Amino acid sequence: MLALFAPLSFVNDLLLKFFSEQTVNYVIWPFIQVGLVVTLTAGWVAYATYLERKISAFMQARLGPMRVGPWGLLQPIADGLKLLTKEDFIPENADRWIFFFAPYIAVVAAFITLAVVPFGPDWAVITDVNIGVLFVLAVSSVGVLALILAGWSSNSKYALLGALRSSAQMVSYEVSMGLAIIGALMFARTLSLSGIVGAQGANSIWFFFYQPIGFVIFVISGIAENNRAPFDLPEAESELVAGFHTEYSGMRWSLFFMAEYAAMVVVTAVATTLYLGGWYFPLVYRLTEARGYHNIYVAISVLVFLAKAGLLLYFYFWLRWTLPRFRYDQLMDLGWKWLLPAALINIVVTAIGVAVIQGLHNPTGLQTIKSLTAGLGLTVTGKLIAIVFGFGNLFLTAGILSLINWRSRDFNLKKQRREIRLVDLPKGKPAVAPVGSAEPAS
Amino acid sequence: MHQVEIATTRESLLDAPEMTLNMGPQHPSTHGVLRVVLKLDGETVIDLDCDIGYLHRGMEKIAENRMYTMIAPYWDRLDYIAAVSNGLVWVETVEQMMGLDVPPRAHYIRTILTELNRIASHLLWLGTHALDIGAITILLWAFREREEILKIFERQFGARLTCHAWRVGGMPNDAYDDFAADVRRFINNFPKRLDEYETVLSENRIWLSRTVGIGVISGADAIAIGLSGPSLRGSGVAWDVRKARPYAAYADMDFEVPLGENGDTYDRYLVRMEEMRQSRRIVQQAIDKLPDGPVNAKVPKLIKPPVGDYYHSIEGPKGEIGCYLVSDGTQQPWRVRVRPPCFINLQSLKQLCVGHLVADVVAIIGTLDIVLGEIDR
Numbered sequence: 001m002l003a004l005f006a007p008l009s010f011v012n013d014l015l016l017k018f019f020s021e022q023t024v025n026y027v028i029w030p031f032i033q034v035g036l037v038v039t040l041t042a043g044w045v046a047y048a049t050y051l052e053r054k055i056s057a058f059m060q061a062r063l064g065p066m067r068v069g070p071w072g073l074l075q076p077i078a079d080g081l082k083l084l085t086k087e088d089f090i091p092e093n094a095d096r097w098i099f100f101f102a103p104y105i106a107v108v109a110a111f112i113t114l115a116v117v118p119f120g121p122d123w124a125v126i127t128d129v130n131i132g133v134l135f136v137l138a139v140s141s142v143g144v145l146a147l148i149l150a151g152w153s154s155n156s157k158y159a160l161l162g163a164l165r166s167s168a169q170m171v172s173y174e175v176s177m178g179l180a181i182i183g184a185l186m187f188a189r190t191l192s193l194s195g196i197v198g199a200q201g202a203n204s205i206w207f208f209f210y211q212p213i214g215f216v217i218f219v220i221s222g223i224a225e226n227n228r229a230p231f232d233l234p235e236a237e238s239e240l241v242a243g244f245h246t247e248y249s250g251m252r253w254s255l256f257f258m259a260e261y262a263a264m265v266v267v268t269a270v271a272t273t274l275y276l277g278g279w280y281f282p283l284v285y286r287l288t289e290a291r292g293y294h295n296i297y298v299a300i301s302v303l304v305f306l307a308k309a310g311l312l313l314y315f316y317f318w319l320r321w322t323l324p325r326f327r328y329d330q331l332m333d334l335g336w337k338w339l340l341p342a343a344l345i346n347i348v349v350t351a352i353g354v355a356v357i358q359g360l361h362n363p364t365g366l367q368t369i370k371s372l373t374a375g376l377g378l379t380v381t382g383k384l385i386a387i388v389f390g391f392g393n394l395f396l397t398a399g400i401l402s403l404i405n406w407r408s409r410d411f412n413l414k415k416q417r418r419e420i421r422l423v424d425l426p427k428g429k430p431a432v433a434p435v436g437s438a439e440p441a442s
Numbered sequence: 443m444h445q446v447e448i449a450t451t452r453e454s455l456l457d458a459p460e461m462t463l464n465m466g467p468q469h470p471s472t473h474g475v476l477r478v479v480l481k482l483d484g485e486t487v488i489d490l491d492c493d494i495g496y497l498h499r500g501m502e503k504i505a506e507n508r509m510y511t512m513i514a515p516y517w518d519r520l521d522y523i524a525a526v527s528n529g530l531v532w533v534e535t536v537e538q539m540m541g542l543d544v545p546p547r548a549h550y551i552r553t554i555l556t557e558l559n560r561i562a563s564h565l566l567w568l569g570t571h572a573l574d575i576g577a578i579t580i581l582l583w584a585f586r587e588r589e590e591i592l593k594i595f596e597r598q599f600g601a602r603l604t605c606h607a608w609r610v611g612g613m614p615n616d617a618y619d620d621f622a623a624d625v626r627r628f629i630n631n632f633p634k635r636l637d638e639y640e641t642v643l644s645e646n647r648i649w650l651s652r653t654v655g656i657g658v659i660s661g662a663d664a665i666a667i668g669l670s671g672p673s674l675r676g677s678g679v680a681w682d683v684r685k686a687r688p689y690a691a692y693a694d695m696d697f698e699v700p701l702g703e704n705g706d707t708y709d710r711y712l713v714r715m716e717e718m719r720q721s722r723r724i725v726q727q728a729i730d731k732l733p734d735g736p737v738n739a740k741v742p743k744l745i746k747p748p749v750g751d752y753y754h755s756i757e758g759p760k761g762e763i764g765c766y767l768v769s770d771g772t773q774q775p776w777r778v779r780v781r782p783p784c785f786i787n788l789q790s791l792k793q794l795c796v797g798h799l800v801a802d803v804v805a806i807i808g809t810l811d812i813v814l815g816e817i818d819r
Contacts (some may be wrong), residue, residue: 056578325575399553413650414650420702423680
């Protein structure tokens, strides 16, 4: 089995003959990693479009792409070729340079985040920044800039409205997203994404169980952040034609498209990292690493990570093809009146929970904390208390949110609607009599 | 018609607190070539104006130069979603003028096929309305059922969309052999599918928040504007031509008329959904009671109605579609005028939209269920 990964060390030795050790470790290997991640993600993005089309097709009682290759498997490649050969159209009176560069900003912002995403242990992470979470939040908000620039420079009102919506939407949801993460960080005690995964691994628990509300808020805000249905207002095709990229065509349009899918991959990856234990899965470590198959361990871990992220991605597709679209003001309501208070309540409750666990800890009596080396290491009792706090928070949050919103229109929708009545009208006699001078017919 | 002022110079554009947004005629959700000029404050609609006529073909004028039988195919192109219903109003008007005695079998088959057409039209409305609000999947589900109806049409009339279904005095030919079996199969499967659509939409919070209280029009206002069809019944006005002035075989059918209460988009949605169920009920009764016999009346070689004015209307899927005909005793009508339900329903757009957001405009255009072929004629 080790032979499978033998070339890896062989290549390393080969490189060391030509370059210094520093160059190999800090320049060449990272380049290979970056190349791999970007290529694989680009492929993943291309095939995510294929998957989305197939999944939507199955939901809609049709087949989806079937013509190009077996089961239409080559469709993304055909699409890419088609888009590459299309005319690069720039509308008259558009702000040419901004129009030209906006798609690149979108793609770069989406792909650069992948630098810190821990796909697996060891060599499967490009770089482990100690403020990884902040990096992800900061860089992903640069993507908003691309949308605003694209909408503004197109010189089209639809694009402008789309850009306005997207800026408002992304700014509002970033707040809840950032706040939702804080709860998980209290348990992880680090901002490094690899560190967060490590904390979950060392304690053999996914933070989802400590932070169910945080996870829900994060996923919802993630969908909104990516402009996916049901929050796809910036590109609401029925209202704004195509929103911010109305005037884009060909490869430049597809860059936006790629950016959208790459951003989806990033958000699902971060959600997996923060809440679903990253690349950890029961038994994998014991069956591989413990027996000395290191590279196999890394490879399987990457697969586990991709599977978890893929499930979330499927959830995204599922929502898109099921739900209608929110209206702009309803979206803002949801962001500011539901998700933001929920995130704040979550922080308070989590903080109280952590304080209670620390307060209860007694080295001689009831032990709640095991260690503080990797995150907040809790004993079984501590874990139970944290889980009770997490799931109890569900009820508390539901109660407080209802209290905040009980007078709003959306909360009382079901009361506002009316049932229809069925009436049996009396039947008139057939009376199609001609008007005017003619004789009555029939 | 009221005109929306459009700021054109640089100065007026910068000074204007509002933005003018030109929606259509090439826009994905104006259901054809409708152009709506919106005056927006932020995203709130403060004024709007419909610009129609992009599909004008001068049908009423063309009709003045055609013989009575030759006009019928033009009627299929009015509301091309409901060609069968449109064809019926023309042939029935001519039949009434001529005093022809159409045999009951023809009346029954007409009832079945116009009701199937109503279901097909409502299904297309459901799909596109849901698509406008963002629920994409419903469209393809609705098309699946509509396809079954179109297959029946294709076997009966030889065409799917513009069927040219009827002839003056009856039908071009009798129902095909498996007609009853095909119709039965469709009406047996249909309620299950309809429940499926309602599961996805009726209780959906997003759907409710997009439709409840949006585009409200009171019954009195609806009558004042002249709304008809489901848009009128959504406001709680009990008016259905099938009941009030039964034509074809509706006098023999037993069905109920759904009425809304709020007059909002959600009520109109529920009314149309229930109408599909009632249509199915009518088809069921008609196919059970389908009499034997000829399908054609004895029609003179030359159709020359007596001099006079005639009006006949039927309950089309979109509303009351009527035909006003002036005959001068020759083979060609002196004047033909369509009472177009969509054209009249569209007039309520401004009243329904002002104060709502851009997103609601597409929802309201969808709920009015317009077809530009009939508006522009």
